[in-house]
Structure formats: structure tokens, C-alpha cells
Amino acid sequence: MPKNKILYPIKRKYVKRIFDGTKAYEYRKHLCREEVDTIVIYESSGRGMVVGECEIVDRICCNPAKLWEKTKELSGMEEKEFFNYFRCCKNACAYVLGDVNIFLKPKSLKEYGIDFVPQNYVYL
Numbered sequence: 001m002p003k004n005k006i007l008y009p010i011k012r013k014y015v016k017r018i019f020d021g022t023k024a025y026e027y028r029k030h031l032c033r034e035e036v037d038t039i040v041i042y043e044s045s046g047r048g049m050v051v052g053e054c055e056i057v058d059r060i061c062c063n064p065a066k067l068w069e070k071t072k073e074l075s076g077m078e079e080k081e082f083f084n085y086f087r088c089c090k091n092a093c094a095y096v097l098g099d100v101n102i103f104l105k106p107k108s109l110k111e112y113g114i115d116f117v118p119q120n121y122v123y124l
Contacts, residue, residue, distance in 0.1 A: 004035045004036045004037055004038070004123075005036065005037075005038040005039070005040050005053070005123075005124040006032050006036045006038070006039060006040065006121050006122070006123055006124065007039075007040040007041075007042055007050070007112065007114070007118060007121060007122045007123075007124055008026065008039050008040070008041065008042065008118075008120075008121050009042045009043075009044035009117070009118050009119070009120075009121075010026070010041055010042065010043065010044060011043075011044055011045045012043050012044075012045045012046035012047075013045075014026075014076060014077070015041055015043050015046075015051060015052075017076035017077075018041070018052075018054060018076070018097060018100060019052065019100060019102055021074075021100075022074065022076050023074060023075065023076020023077070023097075024071075024074035024076070024096065024097050025060075025071045025074065025075060025076070025094040025095065025096060025097065026039060026054075026094065026095040026097060027067075027075075027077075027082070027085060027086075027092065027093070027094050028093050028094070028095070029086070029089055029091075029092070029093065030093060031059055031061065031093045031095070032121060032123070036056065036123070037055065037056050038053050038054070038055060038056065039053065039054050039056060039095065039097070040052075040053050040112070040124060041053060041054065042109065042118065043106075044117075047106060048117070049106035049107060049108060050103070050106060050107040050108070050109065050111070050112065051102065051103055051106045052100060052101055052102040052103050053100070053101045053103075054097045054098065054099065054100045054101070055097065055098035055099045055100075056095045056096070056097065056098065057096050057097070057098035058095075058096035059093065059094070059095055059096065060093065060094045060096065061091055061092070061093040061094075062091065062092065063090065063091065063092065064082070064083060064086040064089060064091075064092040067086075067092040067093075067094060068082055068083070068092075071094055112124060
């Protein structure tokens, strides 16, 4: 069965934490459709390249306080950062990340047929 992928721009500091295993969740204010099972990682600050992929093994949506309690151990961020991101949000969401594939050679957006820098996400 073919994988359904979504490209997300992720800040360099969080990409490093995903790659070193200290960040097991990718937080978002809204999740994409359920059929997506892979996040393609575009390093939005720093190289500006597609640097890897990670498997989505689950999704969590609940209020921000509950999500923080469930995920804080491997959040890859400070509590203040987390609550600042979700300020004014009734719901907070996270992708639970599984296997990570770090590209030996980063790829350009053009290699994915994208000719703009995404601000949010792009289905592939």
C-alpha cells in the first residue's frame, strides 16, 4: 500500500531533537487527514532543505494541559514554549512519531515538485 505523505516545515532546533530521539511528538494546532502516515521534514530555519522523514504512529488531540501531561517527557521543548504555541487554543494536537529516516543527502523542494517555501504544510 503506498504511503501518504505530508511535508511540514519544522524549525532546525526541533528537527535536531526529532533526529536525536528527544522529541517524539510533532505538535500542531490542527491535524491533517487521517490517511497520512509519513511526515516529510523540511528544515525551515537553517538549511532550507528536506532533511528526512518520520512515520506517524498515532495522533492525539485534547486540551493543551492534558496533552502536555501526556507528552512532556519527550516533547523536545520547554513547557513555556509549548503553552505559548497553544495559547488561545481549546484543542492541542500531536503526531506521535515512529521510525525516523534521516537523509544522507538533503533534498530540495523542487525534487518534490514544490516551487515555494511552505508556511504550513503540503500534501505529497
